[in-house]
Amino acid sequence: MKSVWLLAAAVVVVVANVWVVFTARSNRADASGGTVELTERELGLPVLMGDSTAMLLELKWDAVSRGRHEQRAPEWLGAAKLSELGFDCHVPATSPDARSHYSSLPSRLVYLVLEYDGEAAKKASAVNSTRTRLYVVDAGEEARLLRKRYPDNQRFVITRGVVRVRLEERDLQDGTPLPEPRVGGWIGSVVPDQVFVPQPFSQLLQPLRTHDVEPKEKPASEPRFTALVRWGKRYEPWVQSVRLLPEAEQGSKAR
Amino acid sequence: MLLLTAEQRSTLEAHLDRVLADLTRQFAVDVSESAKRISWGMRLATLLGGTAFGAAVVLFLHRIWGVLPAVAYPLILTTGTLVLLAATGFAAHRGVARYYVSLLALAAGVGFALDLNALESTLNRIPSPHSLLAWAAMALLMAYACGIRLLLGAGLILLCAYTAALWMACTGGYWVTFPERAEYLIPSATALYAVPWLRAHREQRDFDFVYRFCGGALLLISLMILSKTGDPCCTFVPGKALEPICQIAGLGLSVGVVSHGLWLGRGGLVNLGAVGFVVFLFVRLHAWWWHWMPTYLFFFILGAIAFLLLLVFKRMRTQLSERACG
Numbered sequence: 001m002k003s004v005w006l007l008a009a010a011v012v013v014v015v016a017n018v019w020v021v022f023t024a025r026s027n028r029a030d031a032s033g034g035t036v037e038l039t040e041r042e043l044g045l046p047v048l049m050g051d052s053t054a055m056l057l058e059l060k061w062d063a064v065s066r067g068r069h070e071q072r073a074p075e076w077l078g079a080a081k082l083s084e085l086g087f088d089c090h091v092p093a094t095s096p097d098a099r100s101h102y103s104s105l106p107s108r109l110v111y112l113v114l115e116y117d118g119e120a121a122k123k124a125s126a127v128n129s130t131r132t133r134l135y136v137v138d139a140g141e142e143a144r145l146l147r148k149r150y151p152d153n154q155r156f157v158i159t160r161g162v163v164r165v166r167l168e169e170r171d172l173q174d175g176t177p178l179p180e181p182r183v184g185g186w187i188g189s190v191v192p193d194q195v196f197v198p199q200p201f202s203q204l205l206q207p208l209r210t211h212d213v214e215p216k217e218k219p220a221s222e223p224r225f226t227a228l229v230r231w232g233k234r235y236e237p238w239v240q241s242v243r244l245l246p247e248a249e250q251g252s253k254a255r
Numbered sequence: 256m257l258l259l260t261a262e263q264r265s266t267l268e269a270h271l272d273r274v275l276a277d278l279t280r281q282f283a284v285d286v287s288e289s290a291k292r293i294s295w296g297m298r299l300a301t302l303l304g305g306t307a308f309g310a311a312v313v314l315f316l317h318r319i320w321g322v323l324p325a326v327a328y329p330l331i332l333t334t335g336t337l338v339l340l341a342a343t344g345f346a347a348h349r350g351v352a353r354y355y356v357s358l359l360a361l362a363a364g365v366g367f368a369l370d371l372n373a374l375e376s377t378l379n380r381i382p383s384p385h386s387l388l389a390w391a392a393m394a395l396l397m398a399y400a401c402g403i404r405l406l407l408g409a410g411l412i413l414l415c416a417y418t419a420a421l422w423m424a425c426t427g428g429y430w431v432t433f434p435e436r437a438e439y440l441i442p443s444a445t446a447l448y449a450v451p452w453l454r455a456h457r458e459q460r461d462f463d464f465v466y467r468f469c470g471g472a473l474l475l476i477s478l479m480i481l482s483k484t485g486d487p488c489c490t491f492v493p494g495k496a497l498e499p500i501c502q503i504a505g506l507g508l509s510v511g512v513v514s515h516g517l518w519l520g521r522g523g524l525v526n527l528g529a530v531g532f533v534v535f536l537f538v539r540l541h542a543w544w545w546h547w548m549p550t551y552l553f554f555f556i557l558g559a560i561a562f563l564l565l566l567v568f569k570r571m572r573t574q575l576s577e578r579a580c581g
Contacts, residue, residue: 005400006344009393010337013367016389017333017374024378050314053321056376086427104484106428106435160381162429196377202321236379 028238032147033231034157035240036116040223041131043195048209055202056194057227057239063136063187064120074136077163077185085110085139085185087165093181102167107188111235112161113138113150114190136187139163143235159235162188192236195229201242298354305358313369320377328377332370339363340397347401360397360406367393384420384430387413404465411469415443437480444473464521471512471524475531478505482538498542505535513571522575529568536560 044058063072083089086108091101113136115121120135134157140146143158150156168184170177197205208224228240259267316331323331343359371386394410397403419439420430433439448470451463482501509532516524537557544553 002400003344003348005396006340009363009396009400010340012389012392012396013333013336013340013370016367016371016386017329020371020374020378020380021329024380050317052317053319054317055321106423106426106432108427109429191381192379194376195379197321198325199322206321234381236381238379 023234024236027232027234027236028230030233031230032153032233033143033159033235033237034114034153035228035230036154036157037226037228038116038134039226039245042116042134043227043229045205045209048211053202053206055197055205057197059134059190059193059195059237060132061114061134061136061190062124062132064124066184071186072136072188073184073186076137077139077187079183081139082163082165082183082185084141085163086141087185089165089183093167093183098181098183099167102165102183105165107162107164109160109191110139110141110163111143111146111158112136112187112190113140113146114157114159115150116155116157118155136161136190139187157231159231159237160191162191164188195227195237195239197227197239197242201227201239204242204244301355301358305362309362309365316373329374332374336363336366336370339366343397343401353402356401357403357405360401360403364390364394364397364406364409382431384417384424387417387420391417398462404461407462407465408469411447411466412473415440415447415469415473418443434480435484437477437484440473440477444470444477446470448474464523467515467521468523468527471508471527471531474508475505475512475527475535478502478508479534479538499539502535502539502542506532506539509535517571517574520575525571525575529564529571533564 042060044060046054046056046058063074065071065073066075079089079093087105088101091098095101114134115137117133118135118137120137121133124135137156138146138150139161146158147153150158163185165183165185167181168178169181205225223245225242225244227242229237230240231237312335320328339359340363343356343363346359347356368390371389375382375386391410391413394406394413398407398410416433419433419436422439423433423436424430428436447466450466450470456462478501482498482505509528512528512531513525514528516522516526516528540553540557540560544556548556
């Protein structure tokens with residue numbers, strides 16, 4: 001057995017862990033990605049599994065879609081915006097090669113702009129009883145340019161997300177065939193889409209967790225907590241603080 | 256011809272028994288059927304016990320994770336992996352049986368993968384393809400330290416995945432979706448297959464086989480995925496022609512791997528090539544005949560081809576045995 005190989009393996013372990021911690025600390029050097037106080041509507045509590053105390057809040061977001069039945073396919077994510085994001089949209093949608101071309105394009109990791117409690121949320125709540133007030137309103141390849149366009153970092157958050165492209169041959173509103181196909185995009189996910197809650201804040205939220213999975217069509221109820229979430233230099237989030245709202249505070253005192 | 260007296264025979268047998276006992280003690284070799292069965296029982300008990308112990312540690316960490324201060328996370332995760340590494344080194348140094356050293360090494364590898372995953376999740380990091388490189392480096396270093404083929408295979412596959420993920424990221428795609436671009440695996444898989452030609456492993460001769468097996472398997476899997484997804488990766492190849500081209504290339508490559516395996520006397524390579532050949536052949540026949548041939552005739556011909564392949568594999572097995580004896 002060669003001990004020099006094992007020593008090198010130990011060095012790899014230490015260097016990898018130090019690197020992860022170092023990049024996380026450098027991310028938190030400033031909150032250029034944005035700072036927003038989100039509520040339980042935007043941060044889903046994890047289901048209680050066994051006696052795990054690890055607290056990862058799920059980021060709940062949406063986008064005002066083109067069609068009622070289509071999720072996260074905004075009107076502004078058309079061929080022009082997709083080309084700006086780096087997708088190869090040179091093949092006309094009416095070309096016989098269009099279907100195979102657009103289905104072969106891989107998804108891209110881009111910068112997304114999330115608006116909190118703005119026009120997009122008001123427009124969406126008028127259409128359906130969605131709970132979250134965090135909506136994707138724009139995307140781009142350069143975060144710096146997006147921040148110039150949306151300077152209010154208390155209302156607009158810049159984060160990373162995955163965008164995909166497809167050839168649409170049916171109307172997203174009612175499913176009827178389109179007169180001619182068009183190229184459209186949809187937002188697959190926000191990355192990361194979970195935020196870890198450290199001590200001592202996780203202990204505040206622990207009594208609010210249950211074993212029940214939240215149904216998708218759960219009627220809107222009042223949020224029980226808020227969390228101040230910041231996005232840093234690398235557009236990775238962290239929880240700065242957590243506050244129980246009055247109704248939840250009374251409930252936990254009674255217990 | 257040497258004729259021994261009864262006394263000489265008994266002295267020789269006693270000496271050989273002593274040598275056998277010394278070798279058994281030194282190398283933990285089983286010389287009787289009952290000893291072999293007991294050893295298998297010990298290995299099973301160790302595997303189950305180790306898995307249960309690992310599960311207990313993970314569940315305990317889940318239990319206390321939320322109440323630990325932030326500074327504890329990287330300390331606990333790094334220390335845990337280093338302890339397993341140290342245990343592997345200590346066990347190997349003390350001459351513990353290879354099986355137990357392998358288990359410790361595997362536990363250290365799995366521990367490191369969980370370590371980075373948990374730390375990135377706790378610090379809310381965006382997933383990075385460089386984690387694949389760290390895991391590959393760890394697996395390869397431990398494989399060469401302890402001579403473990405499974406870790407070498409895992410490390411080589413992770414390395415190929417890393418090159419494909421990096422290529423995907425450099426072309427603007429999201430690296431996590433690199434399996435959608437099977438062609439990104441082909442260059443690294445080819446390089447893996449070629450490594451033993453460039454530098455043979457004199458001390459660990461089985462490692463050459465692992466390089467070839469991993470390279471060959473990744474090449475065949477990539478061609479199969481390409482043939483089914485039909486991505487026009489090369490713009491000069493029309494989309495519809497890509498499927499048959501990949502399948503025929505897969506057939507040719509499978510035959511090549513079988514021939515190479517026979518030439519080297521490596522049954523593992525022969526089996527890999529044989530499985531690849533059968534799968535590609537059936538997929539191609541399905542594409543050619545399924546839509547127009549009567550179903551009963553299709554399955555009859557498949558059965559006849561399977562019988563022919565059986566005769567071919569029987570002949571290959573005879574050749575391999577002759578090569579092993581010769």
